[in-house]
């Protein structure tokens with residue numbers, strides 16, 4: 001392969017109309033989708049006579065650790081920095097995630113994820129803990145936490161049919177992070193409150209059990225299992241709360 005064809009769904013601003021644009025770029029061995037996107041900018045900077053504008057996309061770490069470069073590549077949600085061009089069919093079609101507002105081209109706004117984290121109080125009050133003691137993030141048992149490692153990419157939301165305009169479902173990443181937090185010594189102390197919040201409308205009970213999230217999570221988090229654990233705890237906490245009232 002000498003040339004790669006990228007077919008990109010573009011949008012100039014949040015209120016603009018989407019349109020498709022095609023780019024042909026020289027292929028390099030080991031080229032990732034992120035590298036291919038960068039090379040569009042280089043072609044333009046070289047002044048080859050083209051009037052195309054560079055394609056906006058996010059990519060902070062370049063090694064699958066920040067989630068920023070998540071997009072739809074040939075119809076599947078993937079990380080642009082971890083997807084090799086040679087493993088894709090040509091032309092390579094790129095679209096922004098469809099469940100988030102577009103900021104520009106392939107850049108999306110993930111504020112809804114932050115809002116969901118806030119709804120379930122997914123944080124620790126560090127003022128109450130001595131950071132040097134190692135207690136804050138210490139784990140139970142053998143120290144393994146199969147729910148940790150979320151990179152907040154949004155892939156689980158993109159793939160979930162329950163996460164849509166017609167529903168308030170917060171999505172799998174919330175319950176994966178909750179299960180992870182609850183495995184830490186400090187997180188467990190405040191877990192009861194989060195179980196009750198996860199039982200509210202849009203919470204864990206709205207999961208339809210499709211398990212697409214497990215298939216797309218680039219961090220390999222066992223999201224269905226986390227949802228199952230949080231669901232059982234949410235039911236038990238709600239029952240206790242009901243009988244206490």
Ligand code: SF4
Pocket residue numbers: 067149150151152153154155156157172173176216217218219220221223
């Ligand atoms: S749980 Fe996995 S798929 Fe969902 S946001 Fe976190 S890393 Fe991405």
Ligand code: FES
Pocket residue numbers: 058059060061062063064065066067068069070079080081082
């Ligand atoms: S650039 Fe960070 S995950 Fe791709």
